Amino acid sequence: MVSAAKLRRAQERVLTARPFANKMTEVLNELAKRTDEDFHHPLLDQRGDQRYLVVLITADKGLCGAFNTNLVKAAQAFIRENPEKTVEILAIGRKGRDFFRNRRIPIAGEVIGLTGKGRVELSEGLEVARDIMKRYTDDTEIDKVFLIYNEFKSVLQQRVVLEQLLPVARATAEEPDAKTAQPLTLIDYIYEQPPEEMFGQLLPLLIQTQVFRALLESIASEHGARMTAMDSASKNASELIDMLTLNMNRVRQAAITNEIIEVVSGAAAQ
Numbered sequence: 001m002v003s004a005a006k007l008r009r010a011q012e013r014v015l016t017a018r019p020f021a022n023k024m025t026e027v028l029n030e031l032a033k034r035t036d037e038d039f040h041h042p043l044l045d046q047r048g049d050q051r052y053l054v055v056l057i058t059a060d061k062g063l064c065g066a067f068n069t070n071l072v073k074a075a076q077a078f079i080r081e082n083p084e085k086t087v088e089i090l091a092i093g094r095k096g097r098d099f100f101r102n103r104r105i106p107i108a109g110e111v112i113g114l115t116g117k118g119r120v121e122l123s124e125g126l127e128v129a130r131d132i133m134k135r136y137t138d139d140t141e142i143d144k145v146f147l148i149y150n151e152f153k154s155v156l157q158q159r160v161v162l163e164q165l166l167p168v169a170r171a172t173a174e175e176p177d178a179k180t181a182q183p184l185t186l187i188d189y190i191y192e193q194p195p196e197e198m199f200g201q202l203l204p205l206l207i208q209t210q211v212f213r214a215l216l217e218s219i220a221s222e223h224g225a226r227m228t229a230m231d232s233a234s235k236n237a238s239e240l241i242d243m244l245t246l247n248m249n250r251v252r253q254a255a256i257t258n259e260i261i262e263v264v265s266g267a268a269a270q
Contacts, residue, residue, distance in 0.1 A: 003223040003230070006118045007155070010220040014152050014213075021213045028168070028206055031199075039196070043133065043203045044168050047143040051086040053108060054078065055132060055165065055211075056100075057149040057218045058093035060116030064222055065229035067150060067158065068095040074148050074160045079105070090135070092128065092215075108135070115219055125212030133207055136166050149214040150221035156228055158221040165210060168203060 056075050058068045075096070079087050088108040091097035097110045111128060114120060136142050145166035150158040 003226040007220065007223040007227065010119070010216065010223055011152065014216045014220045017209075017213045017216050021209045024206055024209050028202060031202075039199075041196070041199050041203060042137045043166060043207065044199065046167055047140075049085075049143055051088075051141050051143050052082065053088050053090055053132075053135065053142050053145045055090045055092065055145065055147045056096045057115070057147075057214055058091070058096035059218075059222050060094040060113060062095065063229060064226040065232075067222055067225035067229075068093075068099075070158075070160050071148060071150060072096060072099050074162055075100070078146070078148070078162060090132070115215070115222065118219065118223070120212070120215045120219060122212060125215050126208050128215070129204075129208040129211035132165070132211065133204060147210070147214055149218045150225075151217050152220040152224065155224040158225060161214075161217075165207065168206065 054075060056071060058071050062068070072095075075089065088106045089096070089100050090109045090111075091100065091107060092111045093115050094112050097107060097112065101107055109131070111131075114124060114128070132145060136145055144164060146162060147165045148160070148162050151161045153159055
């Protein structure tokens with residue numbers, strides 16, 4: 001009942017954040033295509049491919065079905081698929097932190113108590129994003145940062161998402177297929193500011209938007225998963241109570257029948 005009351009507001013926040021985040025990514029990808037290859041930015045430049053930082057967003061509490069289990073399995077699968085890489089976990093949520101700490105997986109950092117409140121403020125999301133960017137820019141040995149979270153689809157469905165957060169992918173222009181090519185509408189951009197100044201503001205904003213959206217998606221998914229899990233638990237408990245009540249009535253009826261037989265047998269013997 002608590003999750004049902006909070007889900008509506010969490011869902012509204014997710015649906016509000018999605019268009020801005022998607023359009024922000026689209027615009028920056030188009031701008032990155034048109035930048036000179038000599039242009040460099042700490043959040044845009046490609047590094048090596050050896051050390052990964054995985055930002056895993058789980059819940060602080062249980063009783064939400066397979067919500068946390070699916071996220072942990074996705075992180076484990078990612079680690080297994082990259083056996084030659086050095087993978088560290090930045091755990092947002094107590095469940096993910098406890099799981100990997102008990103299995104001696106390197107924990108680069110932890111953020112506890114953020115998702116457990118049921119609501120994340122923008123300032124809190126920006127603080128998490130700044131911490132991730134600071135780790136990436138200060139530690140030049142981190143080559144890539146990946147984000148694992150549950151995307152909210154509906155109350156009954158959540159999808160585990162694994163996406164690269166840093167460095168920001170520099171999209172390349174695609175050649176149209178000659179057989180299916182349609183007339184292209186070209187969009188040209190006029191830069192009022194130098195690329196260094198513009199990307200210096202937009203790229204951090206993009207990372208902040210993606211992290212905040214992931215937190216909103218995770219919280220909405222958690223409420224939906226908890227509603228489904230608790231509804232199933234209530235139905236299972238009701239079925240178990242009905243089964244035990246029926247069994248108890250049968251045992252009681254059998255005991256009453258035995259008593260009647262004993263009384264009748266004793267009366268007949270006299």
